[in-house]
Amino acid sequence: MGKRTIISFSLFCIAIFSLIIRLYIISNGGFSDASSQNSTKTLNVGTTRGVIYDRNMIPLTGRESYKLACVLPTASAIGCLKENLNEEEFELFYKKLIEGSLVTFTSNKCGALSQCPDIAVLDIYNRYCKNQLAPHVLGYLSPDKSEGVYGAEKSYNEYLKEHSGSLVLVYSTDALGRVLSGVDAQVRNTNYASKAGIVLTLDSAIQKYAQDALKNAGYVTGAAIVLDIKSGEVLALASVPDFDPNDLAAAVENKNAPFVNRAISNYSVGSVFKLVVAAAAIESGIPVDYEYRCTGSCTKSSVKIYCHNRKGHGVLNMQEAFSLSCNTYFINLASRIKKSVLLEYAQALGFSEVFQLMDGYYTDRAKMPDISELDSDAAIANLAFGQGSLYATPLHLAACYAASVGGGTYLRPTLYKGTVGEDGLMSSLAEKPLPKKVVSKKTSDIIRSFLLTTVEEGTGKLAKSGLFLSGGKTATAQTGRYLDSVEILNSWFIGFFPYNNPEYVVAVIKENGESGSTDAAPVFKEICENIFKYKRANPPS
Numbered sequence: 262m263g264k265r266t267i268i269s270f271s272l273f274c275i276a277i278f279s280l281i282i283r284l285y286i287i288s289n290g291g292f293s294d295a296s297s298q299n300s301t302k303t304l305n306v307g308t309t310r311g312v313i314y315d316r317n318m319i320p321l322t323g324r325e326s327y328k329l330a331c332v333l334p335t336a337s338a339i340g341c342l343k344e345n346l347n348e349e350e351f352e353l354f355y356k357k358l359i360e361g362s363l364v365t366f367t368s369n370k371c372g373a374l375s376q377c378p379d380i381a382v383l384d385i386y387n388r389y390c391k392n393q394l395a396p397h398v399l400g401y402l403s404p405d406k407s408e409g410v411y412g413a414e415k416s417y418n419e420y421l422k423e424h425s426g427s428l429v430l431v432y433s434t435d436a437l438g439r440v441l442s443g444v445d446a447q448v449r450n451t452n453y454a455s456k457a458g459i460v461l462t463l464d465s466a467i468q469k470y471a472q473d474a475l476k477n478a479g480y481v482t483g484a485a486i487v488l489d490i491k492s493g494e495v496l497a498l499a500s501v502p503d504f505d506p507n508d509l510a511a512a513v514e515n516k517n518a519p520f521v522n523r524a525i526s527n528y529s530v531g532s533v534f535k536l537v538v539a540a541a542a543i544e545s546g547i548p549v550d551y552e553y554r555c556t557g558s559c560t561k562s563s564v565k566i567y568c569h570n571r572k573g574h575g576v577l578n579m580q581e582a583f584s585l586s587c588n589t590y591f592i593n594l595a596s597r598i599k600k601s602v603l604l605e606y607a608q609a610l611g612f613s614e615v616f617q618l619m620d621g622y623y624t625d626r627a628k629m630p631d632i633s634e635l636d637s638d639a640a641i642a643n644l645a646f647g648q649g650s651l652y653a654t655p656l657h658l659a660a661c662y663a664a665s666v667g668g669g670t671y672l673r674p675t676l677y678k679g680t681v682g683e684d685g686l687m688s689s690l691a692e693k694p695l696p697k698k699v700v701s702k703k704t705s706d707i708i709r710s711f712l713l714t715t716v717e718e719g720t721g722k723l724a725k726s727g728l729f730l731s732g733g734k735t736a737t738a739q740t741g742r743y744l745d746s747v748e749i750l751n752s753w754f755i756g757f758f759p760y761n762n763p764e765y766v767v768a769v770i771k772e773n774g775e776s777g778s779t780d781a782a783p784v785f786k787e788i789c790e791n792i793f794k795y796k797r798a799n800p801p802s
Contacts, residue, residue, distance in 0.1 A: 361439030530736025
């Protein structure tokens with residue numbers, strides 16, 4: 262140890278002696294010809310582009326920064342490094358410094374170095390952080406970080422580029438390119454860390470609750486949506502697996518396709534579609550006390566169709582059938598509604614639509630059968646409990662449920678709020694969607710009570726919270742795809758809270774699940790309880 266210390270000290274003395282000799286030669290005109298060709302060089306140490314904010318003006322990009330030390334090759338700077346760095350760290354840099362090169366590095370010692378002469382310590386912002394929120398919404402940049410390739414980065418690339426900035430270190434060199442001692446470096450800030458950018462409807466706290474809930478439940482593939490019922494604004498849009506925008510190569514190698522945004526991708530919807538059937542039936546004048554006996558199965562067009570309860574539910578009214586998710590009741594109910602009317606309500610509640618959430622950023626188009634496809638009792642039966650050629654994204658279903666429990670008014674979901682200027686204030690606002698009345702308030706109130714009963718007494722009991730009343734619907738949707746001869750099922754839960762004054766709809770889906778009751782309902786509960794606590798701790802001013 263003593264020998265290494267002596268060697269290091271000797272090298273340090275040589276470094277200082279070399280610098281003194283170099284300064285002496287320069288000051289006495291030894292390089293008079295070369296010194297006349299002295300110039301400046303620049304080192305780009307950091308770049309930023311326009312900020313992406315959440316609804317509360319909390320940055321979703323540039324949230325993390327680190328200290329970068331820029332060290333000029335002077336005796337005083339070398340001495341300061343010697344005092345503050347350990348032997349191994351110091352040896353990494355001293356050789357370049359005595360050769361007249363500028364050195365940059367990041368270290369937990371950078372704070373102590375900020376007071377040293379000839380050392381500039383700068384705050385450098387990372388575009389994305391570890392465990393980045395909403396990567397499927399924000400997207401990512403090209404390898405050179407100059408262009409948005411996906412998500413909001415691509416949708417608003419020109420505006421975000423327009424508000425790019427840079428942090429440049431300017432220093433003097435001699436004709437041989439060596440940094441001149443005794444000449445201070447300058448930091449040139451050109452719009453670095455500008456406040457300008459775009460604002461999304463996301464709430465960063467709620468987004469984190471959604472992402473964490475999916476991961477806490479061990480979801481390999483799935484999604485969660487939180488929608489503001491009164492405005493149609495998307496508060497959270499989470500998809501798993503997600504990806505690290507700083508390490509796209511790892512995502513490419515992941516067999517579970519992390520780049521797929523499952524929150525806006527189509528799925529077979531299953532029994533969550535029973536809400537649409539119930540709404541169409543009530544609007545068509547079928548009373549909620551209409552009864553039907555479930556025996557566990559029924560036959561339509563020579564096709565035997567089973568209820569999930571093979572033993573049968575017995576005699577049920579509409580509310581009981583909804584809360585227990587009885588397939589045969591809803592098959593019978595759908596047969597009493599005109600096909601055109603059922604499809605009309607499905608379309609009014611968003612089925613067949615595609616949502617443009619940002620410039621060039623679209624959901625899948627929800628799909629429902631054409632009336633010509635409902636050419637048999639079996640086809641209508643399949644539609645009654647959400648099977649057949651019926652597909653929708655979690656976002657479509659969230660919007661459908663928001664309208665159904667929010668008084669009967671449908672709002673197209675939105676994700677983009679507007680732009681922010683250099684002063685950090687909103688400079689433009691996106692147009693708000695026009696409301697569309699789709700069902701009566703009376704029908705909406707009835708549907709809301711159906712959803713409450715499902716959570717309190719039916720298949721959604723695992724969604725029940727002790728903090729508030731909520732309602733929702735489970736589904737276990739067949740996909741027609743098989744793994745090891747077993748059909749892959751998608752587990753759903755879509756619900757709302759609080760019951761008396763609905764504010765939020767939460768939609769959850771798990772791919773390759775077992776049942777909506779056990780897979781998705783608990784995730785809904787976790788998200789809602791976290792939102793409830795968050796709002797209670799941060800009441801509106």
